[in-house]
Amino acid sequence: MVDAPRQAVTKAVLTVAGLGTRFLPATKATPKEMLPVVDKPAIQYIVEEAVAAGLTDVLFVTGRNKTSLEDHFDRAWELESVLEAKDDEGRLGLVRSAGLGADIHYTRQGDPKGLGHAVLCAERHVGQVPFAVFLGDDLIDPRDPLLATMLDVQARHGGSVVALLQVPREQAHLYGCAAVESTDEEDVVRVTDLVEKPEPADAPSDLAIIGRYVLAPEIFDVLRDTGPGRGGEIQLTDALRTLARSEDHGPVHGVVFRGRRYDTGDKLEYLKAVVRLAVQRDDLGPEFGPWLREFVASMEQEGPVSR
Ligand code: UTP
Numbered sequence: 001m002v003d004a005p006r007q008a009v010t011k012a013v014l015t016v017a018g019l020g021t022r023f024l025p026a027t028k029a030t031p032k033e034m035l036p037v038v039d040k041p042a043i044q045y046i047v048e049e050a051v052a053a054g055l056t057d058v059l060f061v062t063g064r065n066k067t068s069l070e071d072h073f074d075r076a077w078e079l080e081s082v083l084e085a086k087d088d089e090g091r092l093g094l095v096r097s098a099g100l101g102a103d104i105h106y107t108r109q110g111d112p113k114g115l116g117h118a119v120l121c122a123e124r125h126v127g128q129v130p131f132a133v134f135l136g137d138d139l140i141d142p143r144d145p146l147l148a149t150m151l152d153v154q155a156r157h158g159g160s161v162v163a164l165l166q167v168p169r170e171q172a173h174l175y176g177c178a179a180v181e182s183t184d185e186e187d188v189v190r191v192t193d194l195v196e197k198p199e200p201a202d203a204p205s206d207l208a209i210i211g212r213y214v215l216a217p218e219i220f221d222v223l224r225d226t227g228p229g230r231g232g233e234i235q236l237t238d239a240l241r242t243l244a245r246s247e248d249h250g251p252v253h254g255v256v257f258r259g260r261r262y263d264t265g266d267k268l269e270y271l272k273a274v275v276r277l278a279v280q281r282d283d284l285g286p287e288f289g290p291w292l293r294e295f296v297a298s299m300e301q302e303g304p305v306s307r
Contacts, residue, residue: 009130009151009214010057012050012102015118016043016136017063017109022265031066032265033136038278041072042264045142046134051102053147055132058102059125061118063109073104114233119215120223128217130154133236137265138211139273143280144259146212153188154214159250160243162191163212163257169200175208176237178254187256194241196230207254209237210261218249 020027026035033043050058062069076095083092109121119133132147140146150161164178179193195204213236222239229235244252262273279289 008054009132009154010055011126011129011131012055012058012134013061013119013122013126013131014043014046014050014058014134014136015061015115016066016069017061017112017118017121018115018137018265019063019112020137020265023267023270029065031069034068034072035264035270037139037262037264037270037273038281038284041069042139042273043069043136044072045139046136047073047102049140049142049145049147050132050134052142052145053132053151055147056102057105059105059107059122060136061109061121062106063112070106114228114231114235116223116226116229116234116236116239119236120220120234123220126217126220130160130214130216133211133213133215135211137263139262139264140212140257141260141262141276144257144261146255146257146259147214150212150214150255153185153253153255157251157253158216159252160216160219160240161214161253161255162240163210164189164207164254165210165257165261166206167208169203169206172200172203172206172208173197175210176235176240177203177205178207178209179204180207180254183253187258189254189256191240191244191252191254193244194237196235196237207256209240210257213240216243216250219243222249 016031016033020032023032023035034041037045047058060069079095080092083095105125107121107125109118146163150163154161162178167175174197176194176196177198178191180189180191183190193204195202219239222242223234226234226239226242229238240252243249260276263269264273275292279285279292
């Protein structure tokens with residue numbers, strides 16, 4: 001039997017409804033996705049990544065406190081007229097280009113009952129087609145594209161695709177962890193099982209799930225039947241586990257990511273993201289890089305950092 005041609009993925013779901021408790025107090029009134037990474041909100045990098053991968057329909061799953069995010073992707077008439085009056089084309093371009101021409105939609109999660117529940121909130125908008133999910137605080141360095149490979153794997157194999165990162169086993173409890181079988185493609189594996197935030201001894205591998213997914217629409221049915229898991233939240237990992245272990249649904253593949261990735265919802269990772277992206281910027285790097293070297297050298301002279 002010849003398989004029907006697979007449908008190209010055009011829809012991106014960006015989950016931004018979490019409370020961001022790890023980044024308090026900054027996230028008391030400001031969504032963590034709006035924290036600036038150099039000079040752009042973290043979420044704008046993610047929209048740019050989605051558009052660069054050919055996804056033209058963006059759905060934000062939002063919650064309370066996210067109006068600044070909606071405003072960021074809206075027109076800003078007052079600001080635009082001030083910049084127009086000054087003939088400041090450069091800044092005008094920055095203000096106007098946030099959404100990059102993508103078709104942007106919003107839905108509300110209501111209660112933040114977990115990532116799985118946030119994805120389920122996208123069902124009505126997505127319908128019965130495969131779609132991509134981006135976690136709003138997971139930043140993939142624009143120099144290391146990942147999603148194009150995941151979309152390609154999904155187009156060839158169907159089913160769902162997760163992004164995997166090799167992590168030290170003692171960090172497995174921070175992630176969902178995958179049991180995998182190798183395939184004949186480099187850095188593409190078949191996922192046979194998943195465990196959400198395991199203790200090091202229970203981790204099935206050192207491959208952790210990071211915040212990019214290409215999902216088959218069957219995930220919605222599975223999510224509806226998935227009860228609260230770890231932390232009392234409806235976990236996307238638990239639903240993917242059901243898909244990975246079942247014969248009835250398409251396969252779950254994993255793409256092993258070897259590039260740079262930052263969890264901007266974590267204070268330390270956030271700082272690293274700002275520094276790494278700032279040093280490579282043409283406008284900032286030439287001054288920031290040498291300053292940073294000098295600063296590090298002065299710290300080394302001063303000895304261990306005191307709190
Ligand atoms: P996190 O696990 O980082 O949770 O969510 P959080 O609540 O956002 O942040 P902390 O841990 O309290 O600091 C991972 C992703 O899932 C989304 C978040 O917005 C983030 O993109 N999420 C999480 C939701 O959209 N809804 C939820 O109910 C939970």
